[in-house]
Amino acid sequence: MKNWFNSPVRLFAALCVVxxxxxxxxxxxxxxxxxxxxxxxxxxxxxxxxxxxxxEPVVPSAPLAPTxxxxxxxxxxxxxxxxxxxxxxxxxxxxxxxxxxFLNYPMTGQTxxxxxxxxxxxxxxxxxxxxxxxxxxxxxxxxxxRLFDVNFQDRFxxxxxxxxxxxxxxxxxxxxxxxxxxxxxxxTSMDFTTQTILLETGSGAVIANLEDFAxxxxxxxxxxxxxxxxxxxxxPDSKNFFCxxxxxxxxxxxxxxxxxxxxxxxxxxxxxxxxxxDGARVAYKKRFVIDxxxxxxxxxxxxxxxxEEALAERRSVDDQLEWLDENHVLYALPESETxxxxxxxxxxxxxxxxxxxxxxxxxxxxxxx
Amino acid sequence: VNxxxxxxxxxxxxxxxxxxxxxxxxxVYVVLHLHMSPLQYGAIDAVYNGMAVTVxxxxxxxxxxxxxxxxxxxxxxxxxxxxxKPLLLAAGGAWGWITVITALDRxxxxxxxxxxxxxxxxxxxxxxxxxxxxxxxxLDAGGSLIGPIVAFALLSRLPGAFDAVWxxxxxxxLLGLAVLWLFVDNPRTLAAAxxxxxxxxxxxxxxxxxxxGKIAMAGAALSVAxxxxxxxxxxxxxxxxxxxxxxxxxxxxxxxTYMLLSVPVGYLADAWGRGPVLLSGYCVLGAIYIMILxxxxxxxxxxxxxxxxxxxxxAATEGVLMAMSSAVIPVALRATGLAVLATLIGVGKMSASLxxxxxxxxxxxxxxxxxxxxxxxxxxxxxxxxxxxxxxxxEELV
Numbered sequence: 001m002k003n004w005f006n007s008p009v010r011l012f013a014a015l016c017v018v019x020x021x022x023x024x025x026x027x028x029x030x031x032x033x034x035x036x037x038x039x040x041x042x043x044x045x046x047x048x049x050x051x052x053x054x055x056e057p058v059v060p061s062a063p064l065a066p067t068x069x070x071x072x073x074x075x076x077x078x079x080x081x082x083x084x085x086x087x088x089x090x091x092x093x094x095x096x097x098x099x100x101x102f103l104n105y106p107m108t109g110q111t112x113x114x115x116x117x118x119x120x121x122x123x124x125x126x127x128x129x130x131x132x133x134x135x136x137x138x139x140x141x142x143x144x145x146r147l148f149d150v151n152f153q154d155r156f157x158x159x160x161x162x163x164x165x166x167x168x169x170x171x172x173x174x175x176x177x178x179x180x181x182x183x184x185x186x187x188t189s190m191d192f193t194t195q196t197i198l199l200e201t202g203s204g205a206v207i208a209n210l211e212d213f214a215x216x217x218x219x220x221x222x223x224x225x226x227x228x229x230x231x232x233x234x235x236p237d238s239k240n241f242f243c244x245x246x247x248x249x250x251x252x253x254x255x256x257x258x259x260x261x262x263x264x265x266x267x268x269x270x271x272x273x274x275x276x277x278d279g280a281r282v283a284y285k286k287r288f289v290i291d292x293x294x295x296x297x298x299x300x301x302x303x304x305x306x307x308e309e310a311l312a313e314r315r316s317v318d319d320q321l322e323w324l325d326e327n328h329v330l331y332a333l334p335e336s337e338t339x340x341x342x343x344x345x346x347x348x349x350x351x352x353x354x355x356x357x358x359x360x361x362x363x364x365x366x367x368x369x
Numbered sequence: 370v371n372x373x374x375x376x377x378x379x380x381x382x383x384x385x386x387x388x389x390x391x392x393x394x395x396x397v398y399v400v401l402h403l404h405m406s407p408l409q410y411g412a413i414d415a416v417y418n419g420m421a422v423t424v425x426x427x428x429x430x431x432x433x434x435x436x437x438x439x440x441x442x443x444x445x446x447x448x449x450x451x452x453x454k455p456l457l458l459a460a461g462g463a464w465g466w467i468t469v470i471t472a473l474d475r476x477x478x479x480x481x482x483x484x485x486x487x488x489x490x491x492x493x494x495x496x497x498x499x500x501x502x503x504x505x506x507x508l509d510a511g512g513s514l515i516g517p518i519v520a521f522a523l524l525s526r527l528p529g530a531f532d533a534v535w536x537x538x539x540x541x542x543l544l545g546l547a548v549l550w551l552f553v554d555n556p557r558t559l560a561a562a563x564x565x566x567x568x569x570x571x572x573x574x575x576x577x578x579x580x581x582g583k584i585a586m587a588g589a590a591l592s593v594a595x596x597x598x599x600x601x602x603x604x605x606x607x608x609x610x611x612x613x614x615x616x617x618x619x620x621x622x623x624x625x626t627y628m629l630l631s632v633p634v635g636y637l638a639d640a641w642g643r644g645p646v647l648l649s650g651y652c653v654l655g656a657i658y659i660m661i662l663x664x665x666x667x668x669x670x671x672x673x674x675x676x677x678x679x680x681x682x683x684a685a686t687e688g689v690l691m692a693m694s695s696a697v698i699p700v701a702l703r704a705t706g707l708a709v710l711a712t713l714i715g716v717g718k719m720s721a722s723l724x725x726x727x728x729x730x731x732x733x734x735x736x737x738x739x740x741x742x743x744x745x746x747x748x749x750x751x752x753x754x755x756x757x758x759x760x761x762x763x764e765e766l767v
Contacts, residue, residue: 008551015547019540030530141521225730 085368087125090114091335091342092361100132100152105367107359115152121164122364127173127238129155129201130366133164133180145178147201156204161195166231166272166320169201169366170238175258176201177232177241196229196243198258208261215245215254217265224248231272231320236279244271251287253301267301272320274329276349277369280304283311283321283329283349298331300349313347313355322365323349324358332363373492374501376552377485378508383545384447385512386519387454388474390538393517394524395471398531423712425476427569430483430708434567434701439484439491440555442704446481447549450474451542458535483708490695490703491556498695499643502688503635510628510683514621516541572705580697585710587752588690591651592717594745596725598623601679604661604734605672619676626680634684635692643693644756650685651749653678658742665734690714693756 005011084105090096090112100118103110120132121143132146143160145167162180169176179196198207210229215222224247232243239259245252253270256263273282280303285296296318298311311329319331327349335341344365346358359365433442453474460466486502493501519541520534527533575581602619638646657675664671691707698706721741728737 012547012551016544019544023537023540026536027527027533030527030533225733 086359087123087130087366087368088344088359088362089120089123089364090361091363093341101362102368103359118146118148118152120364122167123366124167124169124176124364125366125368126169126171129169129173129176131167131169131176131178131199131201133160133167133178135164143180145176145199147176147199147204155201156199158199158204158206165194168232168234168320170234170241171236172238174201175199175207175234175238177234179230179232194228194230196232198232207258210243210256210263213256213261213263215263215265217252222247222265231274231284233273233275233282233320235275236277242266242273242275242282244273253282253284266303267306270301271296273301274321274323276323277326281349283323285317285319285321286310298329298347300351309351311347311349311351311355312353313345322367324367330358330365330367332365335360370497370501370504371492371494373553374489374504375508376548377489378505380447380545380549380553381485381505381509382512382515383541383548384450385509386516387538387541387545388450388478389513389516390520390534390541391454391457391474394520394531394534395467423479423715426479426483426711426715427572427705427708429480430487430572430704430706431567431569433484433487433704438555439488439704440549440553443481443484443488444546444549446477446479446484447542447546449477449480451477451539451546453477454535454539454542458532458539482711483704486691486695486707487704488553488556490692490707491700495696497639498692499638499646499689500632500635502692502695503631503638503684506635506684506688507628507631510624510631514624514628517620566701567705569705571702572709575698575702575706575709578697581694581706583755584690584694584697585713587755588694588710589713589717590748590751591686591745592714593721594651594741594748595654595718595721596741597718597722598679600722600725600729601657601661601675604738605675622673622676623680623683626677627683628680630681630684631688634681635688638685638689638692643689643696646685647689647693648749648753648756650682650689651745651752653682653685655742655745655749657682658738658745662735662738662742 005014085102086105086107087100087102090099090101096114098119098121100115100120100123101112102115103112118132119134121135123130123132125131128150130148130152132148134144134146136142136144143162143164145158145160145164146154147156147158148154160178160180162182165179165181167176167178176199177196178199179194182193182195196210198210199205200207210232211227215227226247228246230244230246232241234241239257241256241258243254243256245254245263245265251269251271252265253267253273254263255266269286270282270284271287273284275282282301282303284299284301286299286308288295288297295316298313298317298321300309300311301307302309313331315333317331317333319333321329321331324330324346328346329349330344330346332342332344335343341361342363343357344359344362345355347353347355429442429446433439436442450473453470456470456473457467460470489501489505490498519537523533523537524530576585598620605619634646657678660667660671660675667675690710694707694710695703725737725741728740
């Protein structure tokens with residue numbers, strides 16, 4: 001036997017056999033591990049093995065889209081909580097990984113419902129319309145934006161030019177927006193630039209690329225080749241938006257007007273803004289560099305006064321926040337250092353109460369009011 | 370071509386499958402699955418291009434020449450990169466560790482390149498050096514072509530199972546290392562090496578010798594006019610509606626052309642002369658610059674044509690330059706000299722990308738590309754002057 005292994009060819013052949021067998025066993029193990037039932041969602045008591053296929057108008061008492069809600073009714077909702085629905089991306093490992101899912105709010109005692117055929121990297125729903133950015137993985141991964149309606153029926157699909165980052169739907173459901181990373185090449189430089197595009201949900205047509213907006217800063221025209229936009233949030237009237245504009249390593253908060261294609265800088269060091277339902281405050285992540293590492297801390301900006309206040313979350317959060325109601329915001333954090341699961345957390349917008357888990361195994365929560 | 374060249378080629382093929390499996394999905398893993406922003410990913414990229422790699426490649430060269438143990442030093446480099454793959458598994462999503470591991474991986478690459486190329490050249494007859502490098506580079510390109518395909522095939526069968534990619538990558542790395550260890554031997558002519566003479570200083574001293582000095586100067590000048598592929602891909606993508614989902618396709622076309630044309634062009638270089646082939650390669654690169662400049666909105670077919678030309682450019686330059694240098698570097702300083710050349714070219718390319726990036730950002734592509742094209746034209750003229758026909762180019766130096 002010892003003699004036999006003296007030949008390099010035989011030794012190498014033996015090594016190859018061991019490797020092939022080892023890999024085959026390993027793949028098999030992974031596959032079985034994945035198909036084991038996994039508990040989905042914090043409120044679930046039993047494994048949610050059976051996917052709920054949603055094709056009909058969902059529960060009448062909590063329609064996905066209360067189309068006829070006016071702004072007054074919406075502002076009342078902060079004092080008297082109305083029935084809501086939370087739409088999100090499921091991040092529990094298993095056959096529903098990445099699936100679009102939803103729960104009625106309050107969520108006690110429910111199992112998440114999965115929407116068949118909707119795998120989303122990010123999702124947002126408002127005004128009876130939704131947008132979902134999907135990745136079709138393959139040797140050449142392609143990305144698509146899907147605009148869908150109350151019944152989770154596709155209305156339009158738009159091919160994307162890059163890796164999905166954020167998306168938002170305007171409160172009236174008429175304008176959708178998405179941001180993708182246009183990548184360099186993964187083999188060399190990963191110099192990302194962003195592309196942010198406004199879509200008309202009625203026709204699926206592109207309204208504008210934010211790069212084409214005329215920007216002013218302190219009343220002066222502001223232009224640079226390195227402009228990047230991301231993290232759009234719409235005002236309650238759906239006619240304006242706030243977003244981040246980065247240039248020369250600074251991150252400005254700009255307010256844009258969709259009709260006139262103009263925008264103006266109103267604050268600095270604001271990333272991924274999210275307007276409160278009443279439109280008075282912006283929740284965002286503020287950038288700090290600590291020990292050469294990038295750290296984002298959640299803050300609230302009062303738009304009228306320009307006053308900033310830190311929230312009670314001390315961890316670094318890289319997410320665009322979502323308002324649960326006038327007093328609470330939601331955001332996702334990785335579940336652990338290892339693994340791809342995420343947890344949605346909730347923290348009070350007054351900066352006083354500490355954060356708590358809102359929904360585990362979830363990402364990109366959208367609160368349907 | 371000596372069988373050792375094929376064996377070293379298969380080592381590189383397997384190692385490149387391993388490396389490119391990881392490289393091709395790391396951005397997606399970091400951005401989409403760890404929910405880290407591209408900016409944080411940029412930190413990884415900065416590590417990738419760090420100067421530490423350059424320093425280590427010089428160390429690898431000197432060490433290989435000092436000890437005469439080219440195979441062992443190269444194996445250490447391959448080993449460092451191989452260890453990184455199971456480490457990725459152990460790191461899980463821990464951010465800091467991914468950065469460290471990526472750096473370590475590049476370190477291994479820097480360390481092994483000069484001793485590996487020395488082995489290639491020391492096992493080859495001087496008159497077939499370009500063919501030897503061509504065969505090796507063809508297999509190398511093949512590996513970088515197969516790697517991403519293996520990775521994506523795995524992920525489409527086992528969605529979200531990044532662990533499976535790291536494990537498979539480890540296995541390929543191990544096999545690559547095994548091929549080197551089991552089948553490749555150090556050259557027997559090593560007695561010629563005089564230990565006392567080898568030092569970094571002696572390596573840089575080679576730059577003062579007439580023949581290597583000219584080649585190195587020509588290589589350095591040409592590298593300053595060579596931007597990274599990333600920029601070229603971006604320029605080609607910019608023109609029209611190319612989704613970045615097709616970005617990998619750009620790479621595939623380039624690598625496939627490189628793989629297919631490397632060997633014929635290498636034979637041509639041995640038969641007709643390496644200098645003319647090298648210069649023609651850079652003229653091809655110039656043609657790409659001009660096409661981008663004149664037809665910014667070119668169609669899909671022309672774009673594919675540019676990518677084919679890019680593959681041809683690689684086939685005509687990368688290995689050929691190493692072959693030219695190997696022919697004039699004394700055996701005792703082979704690895705050190707090759708490392709010095711690689712360092713010069715690395716620094717040159719890095720400055721080219723920095724300058725071009727700055728020009729592009731500041732003045733736009735329509736200014737940056739012509740400047741680059743002019744720079745390249747100047748470099749080609751200079752190189753042509755430096756590399757005028759040398760009748761003694763095959764003479765063995767000791």
